[in-house]
Amino acid sequence: MTDIEKFRVPGHSDLAYIPDFVSEAESDYIVKKIAESPLPKWKNVPTGRRLQYWGGTLTKTNTLIPEALPAWVTQFPDLIDRIKDLGVYSDSKIGQPNQVLINEYRPGEGIDPHSDGPAYYPTTCSLSLLWPTLLFLHPPPPPTVALNSIMDLTPPDLPPIVLLLEPRSLLVLQGEKYTDWKHEIKHVFEDDFGAVEVVNREGLKGKKVQELVGEKGVGRKVKRERRVSLTFRTVEKVGKGLVFGR
Template sequence: MEKYRVEGAPPTIHYIPDFITEFEEQSLMKQIQNAPKPKWTQLSRRRLQNWGGLPHPKGMIAESLPEWLTKSVDKVAQLELFGGNKPNHVLINEYLPGQGIMAHTDGPLFYPTVTTITCGSHTLLDFFTPRTDDELDVRSDQTENKSCDSAREPVVSLLLEPRSLVIVQDEMYNKMLHSIAERGFDEISSDKKIANLHLCSETYAQKGSCERGTRYSLTIRHVPKTKKLPAWFKV
């Protein structure tokens, strides 16, 4: 794992390019796109799916992950990132070109490690220092998104390529906000504080300006507090 550590960012980020194959990527996107309509939660400017249950402060009612997700989840589990636990929840976000997500933290419902597989299109993930404790408490992976303050400069950014895995832990999980700006193009250059550019394909740096397509993010996490459905509910 050490060779995948992003040295130009506060502790701790790892970035693994080509974590899944093109075949796996296409298979995942097909399954995501063909998911039953009730699995989609429609927000104002994006939509998402929850698999494994719906995280809740009182405990997530655990559900089995579908077979088409288990290969990717098992692959992440092999990295042993969740304190001896296996990831049990997958949040899938769909981002159309021009869509993003407000600056937020993932919060205490999850083990303090977040892993995300990117499928389809690249994006830039920006990290910010919170201005207040209240801002640090903002959660947005289940709520409506708003544009991040465009006047703020990110402390660091990451280029997330298709088929890559990014792992966020420690200070970067607990003390930093992360967001995706709402834009259709990204400027990729070494002076943009893109800390993992040396781990990425040279194709992006050579292009300079890269157009976004539709991106699917698979955020794979462990929810420590779970509960089972009561017996009467299953009847």
């Protein structure tokens, strides 16, 4: 079993960052299999960005109507077993991810601040492929302080924390970071790596990515290229009499 504790982000016990979670050959193979997916598998969000769902879809009552996961996440590479070995789903009823969401991000495409909602066990694992990106995590707004019946004091929003996700890395998001915080990828054509201070700097492994970040204020602006992510989630409410396959 992988000791996930050594990959925890300093100061954030509900975040873990694992570089090189898959090899270059495995990454190439996954990207190839995604490209070979039947065209109806691709869905478009209103902004035009494309995604795929594997493992089944949710009903209006947040029940999973399961389908078998593809062999390229269960056999080669054996991503489901690798994630299971992290122990982050050991307290869930299912014990492992049973749904995979694939997001494609072309230059200029991102995702607005959001949370995944209560349908899922409060842990998600996201595998990044092809290109690095900056992920912004927004804390919940501080409560309004009542001064009197006429005026309330609303404190300013707390700043987000930022993670740099390298290609082939896995980000584990748990607890309050999952339930109460929102995550975002900016809709931009280039990332300004010098404008932010990434909290997982110590966990970065790729020399090229470390050069992009540099020190705060002196990192580089880099034009984006295509990125693909695989987000592994667990739906604990599964339709009776149905089997989610592997």
